[in-house]
Amino acid sequence: MKPSFALVLAATLAAGVSTTAIASDRVTADTILTNARIYTVDKAQPWAESVAIKDGKIVAVGTRAKVEKLKGKATRIVDLGGRLVLPAFGDAHAHPLFGGLGRTRCPLHDGRSIEDYQRMIAKCVADTPGNGTVFGVGWEDSLFPPNGVPDKKYLDAVSTTRPLIFDSIGGHTYWVNSKALELAGITKDTPDPANGSIDRDPETGEPIGALQETAQGLVGKLVPPPTDAEIQNSVKYVAEHFNSLGIVSWNDAGVEYDDQGGSRMVDAYKAVKDAGDLTAHVTVSLKWQNERGMEQFPGLVKAAERANALGIPTHTVKFYVDGVIPQRTAYMLAPYEGSTERGKPHIDPAMLTEAVVETDRRGMHAFLHAIGDGAVRISLDAIEAARKANGVKPTHHMVTHLNVIDPADQPRFGALNTYAQFQPTWSSWYPYMELTEQAIGKERMKSIYPAGSIVRSGGKLAYGADWPVATANPLEGLEVAITRRTAGDPQARPLLADEGVTLETAIESHTLNAALVNGLDKVTGSIVTGKSADLVVLDKDLFKLSPYEITKAKVLVTFFQGKAVYGELEALKP
Template identity: 35%
Template sequence: MGDGKGITAMQADIVFIRGTVRTGGADGPVLDALAVTDGRISALGARALDARGSGTAVVDLRGGALLPAFGDGHAHPVMGGLGLLGAPVRECASVEEIVEAVRHWADEHPEAEWITGDGFDAWVAPDGRFDAHWLDKAVPDRPVVLRTMDHHTAWVNSEALRRAGFRADTPDPDGGEIVRRTGSAEPLGTLREFAAVLPVLGLVPQPSHDTQVDALRTTAARFAASGVTWVQDAWVEPHHADVWITAATSGPGLPIRADLGFFLGPEQWRERVGRLAAERRRVEGAAPGLLTAHTVKFFADGVIESGTAALLEPYTDCPHSHGIANWTPAELANAVTAIDALGFEPHIHALGDGGVRVALDAIEAAARTNGPRDRRPVIAHAQLIHPADLPRFAELGVITNLQPLWAQPDRLMTDLILPKIGPKRGARQYQIAALLAAGAHIAFGSDWPVTDHEPLRGIATAVTRQTPEGHPEGGWLPQERIDTATALAAYSAGCAYQAFEEEKWGVLRPGMRADLVHLAADPVETAPRDLARLPVLGTWLAGRRTYDSGTTDPVPAVGR
């Protein structure tokens, strides 16, 4: 293997040996050693071996691989961490199991005024319609609110409906839906989109600041254990910034860096936009090197499975519905233009092809109004893109932040999504390869807690386009499969580019931060079906070890 040029001849703090060093990037060299000095990569290959001294810590890769650490370009660490504290409904496989989990948790927590739960599968009830009466049987006297895994639907009991004031004569809010009983105007117990969900969530007592900090620390440790060193928090309410600052500057600190994306909704954006620059300065001044805050989050639409994503043509199962657009096109363009003028990076949730088009139009309007600059706007999810809009991603410099774990025919896809959009539109979902071929920048994220936060699971799906059970043979929409090296780069260099930090991390070369992940085997030489099970043995943030698997026995071979 070849040499890597070093930036210093001094003794290294750490040298990694006896493994494969994949430096990353499109054609980065593959070497056998790496040295770290003062938190940065100081040498590669033979030069790294020469940097060992009496004070150097030597890490034996034991035949495994060292790679650039992963990023996560779209996640919800604070919200997700808090979601772990309620009734454990995430792993429930049926309505009956969910109800029993709620009953058991409520019995064990008689002091809880509200019963909450997070992350259950929307397809466990027919058409995603959940009845309040089912929960009433478990908890009739206290309010219950549970959120589906996509966070765009809530299931509530009758007491929660009563406290929120949702009755037969309550109109649907703009941008939301109070699902009604068949043949009646009475609320069923299913609430869709934030305009309908947030009036209920707003009644739930807010966890204490310390509880939120602890939840974030728990989440951050999970990310570190999966090889992640940077996260885009894609929905930051004002109080979340204080949670991040406390976690980053007190106690043990955090094992990850983060960029905070301030949420801006259509109702209050003009009032809030004037405070964003000061809030950015406060966050970045409090934890320099750990926290940035150059992003503003928008929701252009909802999600296809609940019929709330904005489509250019009607839903197949509802010929009069195009979904829900959270913003008018003109107002979204005005808001994106305003935050762009302040130097923020827009990060726009858009799943339907109508939502994607409105997001692209808003980004184009901002560039036209404010003039050229390196703005790197982000459209997250981009589940459905009209063919005419595909080249616009590259033309406008848009980063597509994709959730590769979604690109499989699981029950969410087969039971809820495909029946709503039909086979023609269904065949152009999550066009990862097509976006790359069109010259677009892509970055990967998990949208945790919506789906699993472990990058290797997403990488396996991007490469195979299969369910964990290996279905279908040859992959779902196999023309959109990508190779392992490209998928790894989307979770590292792609995220670094999204973070405006491609000169700091994302590839391994002298002078870059030593943000590293040690895997049990070389992922490029690992069978795609085994990538999801490839163990993470260690993670380093600027040369500081943030995760150690504690594995001392020989690692079992993971290969072809």
């Protein structure tokens, strides 16, 4: 009986023999991409000329002569004419539901002024029958100087008869009108909730129309929940959008669940996957509920077990340790400029440590949102406690955002084998940075997004865009990571130019390292035999471009499991 392809491949890999040595009458490729510059992100073989694909897997990588030995009568040979091929990109931090709904429920992302927002919102009100809430997402903090806090008067100018509720692009602040405040019963006498605040007029104490962090929940009953169809459509939208950017794997960073382990988001992923529309490897991070304690762990474990059983990998717990800097909800080591306040951690440090130790003990990864240098420190302290309590475990903890990292804490990432998860496009001067500098001063701006210092001190990076907070385009991220300037603008002011990284480091951070923290490094993230055939073909060679021209490159074709999920193979003809 002739052995199956799977058995032949497994035996060959076990023997340590390259599949290029297999006789073509036993294994023949479905597709061979050849005459290419293939950057594999594999230290054992960084560059290759050809790659062979069979049944969605990579079966050979190497020279053109060797790989083409796997050619059969039905093999499709695609001559790339010297084009660059990379592993398909991964993203270690995305919010598909937030982003997907933000594109369908009165999106404000394209607004460039308060007047723009008012026009957009007025149209949404006119287009939405009835008297219910009009909800949207996408306003920019920087359009509300000096501290990124919006005022209800701009919404009241649009409508005082319907509740208007709009989430910021970062998801940390609601902008609401007077009607929303009235229906929610929010007055000057309403106390601030734990880990949240109602912005108030300094003279009268009246709410001005901005709700920070957990205070968003005060109007939660007015926001219509998404339907199952809306959640599924958000997943499909993100898959298509990410595929167009060369991305075929992501981490959904903060999925809700109940104490019985149920999760509407996991159910949506399952439904989309079963329909054949999930053209990506997806893992989800379960959201730690800051208002609760360790009693939530049984429900969290049930949710993880259920998701894994449904084929939606789950191995990560997402902790929101603090807020954001412009609104001064991020936790800092020293007070904000002109203030005695330094923000507060959203999780008691002792509770955070206990939870991270338990997460690590169970073999799960801790994923910590930490923006202020104080939040970064207590996050690293918790990880250090876990390493000491549990010994060496194959857990890949990561801290995300990292707007400010005290110099004393920068070497700890390498020492603790903890990934620094930056949003690479944030590492440039733009209006948000102006608000940040006003809040923390020039001295602490010397420690902002110190990616280069992390790498030089032995740490590793993993990139995740935090989409839709920032563009998910990896090519923009690579350019900014290297240049520390606004993508496409070589004349822009750099943000600590010495903190840039090399192209090789940036690519690894957006491919193999992203796959690793997503728990997918055995599946994707590099071009090696046995992995999923997840590839991206570019029209320009990044290694031959000026760093300031990387965003001029375009994705021609994105492959997921050996199939083109964006672009056409015909477009690859030289």
